[in-house]
Amino acid sequence: MLFVLDIMYFLYYYKYIQDNKGSQSIMSYQERRTIVSLLTGVAVIVAYSIYAFGRYQAGLVAAGDLKFWAGTMLIFVGIGILASIIIQIIFHILTSIGMAVTTKIRDQQASDKEIEASIERSIGSEMVEDEMDRLIELKANRVGFAAAGIGFIAGLVALLLGYSAVIMLNILFLSFSGGSLLEGIVQLYFYRRGVAHA
Amino acid sequence: MPKKIVITNNIRRLRFFANEMTQQDLAERAGVSRQTIIAIEAGKYSPSLELAFRIADVFGVAIGDVFAHQQEGE
Numbered sequence: 001m002l003f004v005l006d007i008m009y010f011l012y013y014y015k016y017i018q019d020n021k022g023s024q025s026i027m028s029y030q031e032r033r034t035i036v037s038l039l040t041g042v043a044v045i046v047a048y049s050i051y052a053f054g055r056y057q058a059g060l061v062a063a064g065d066l067k068f069w070a071g072t073m074l075i076f077v078g079i080g081i082l083a084s085i086i087i088q089i090i091f092h093i094l095t096s097i098g099m100a101v102t103t104k105i106r107d108q109q110a111s112d113k114e115i116e117a118s119i120e121r122s123i124g125s126e127m128v129e130d131e132m133d134r135l136i137e138l139k140a141n142r143v144g145f146a147a148a149g150i151g152f153i154a155g156l157v158a159l160l161l162g163y164s165a166v167i168m169l170n171i172l173f174l175s176f177s178g179g180s181l182l183e184g185i186v187q188l189y190f191y192r193r194g195v196a197h198a
Numbered sequence: 199m200p201k202k203i204v205i206t207n208n209i210r211r212l213r214f215f216a217n218e219m220t221q222q223d224l225a226e227r228a229g230v231s232r233q234t235i236i237a238i239e240a241g242k243y244s245p246s247l248e249l250a251f252r253i254a255d256v257f258g259v260a261i262g263d264v265f266a267h268q269q270e271g272e
């Protein structure tokens with residue numbers, strides 16, 4: 001499912017390049033990487049919801065079975081980490097292919113060596129993480145952390161209101177996941193609108 | 199409370215006079231991504247002092263020739 005999302009994004013990006021031949025305004029590597037992470041995060045949350053709540057609604061999970069929820073959450077945390085590593089690797093490969101295709105589209109006569117040199121140059125100037133990336137990451141982390149914190153408070157309030165620990169666990173899990181998605185959205189916002197030190 | 203400082207830059211002009219140096223070239227020489235150079239040039243990001251000096255060094259000019267500042271409302 002995650003791989004399909006990545007392929008779809010790559011096809012979209014390829015079409016975007018074709019539609020914007022010669023244009024300088026294609027999305028930056030950092031923005032594309034953030035979008036891929038966001039898509040991965042959304043896919044993991046959707047998969048968790050379908051699996052866990054599906055089993056719960058089908059009556060396969062006993063009420064208050066904390067072991068099931070803890071185990072499922074741990075498994076999906078693992079799946080999330082693995083998926084993001086694998087998808088980032090696939091994304092790097094597809095980006096390199098995309099760069100080769102772009103070079104070929106722009107210069108039909110380009111030889112393999114020229115394409116290779118162009119990719120190496122792009123890697124040097126596009127994929128490098130610099131001070132602006134770190135500032136954006138820090139600011140986005142702060143927002144994500146705040147969202148997770150609000151989720152924790154909401155979980156405690158839910159317990160106080162008499163909801164079960166299962167509800168609290170789910171609020172925690174979804175707020176942490178939502179916080180990481182929010183982090184990605186904030187990153188995209190800063191890449192688009194610019195970022196100030198203060 | 200001190201007034202906010204607005205930082206402007208001459209990077210586009212300096213690139214033009216440096217034989218139309220590309221943003222990618224400048225990014226490579228300053229050791230940052232092209233995205234960062236685009237953001238600085240558009241006034242969307244103010245670089246650290248260190249990066250500002252590196253950009254000035256690329257053009258072989260003083261930092262004051264690359265960046266200028268004025269107080270908001272001036």
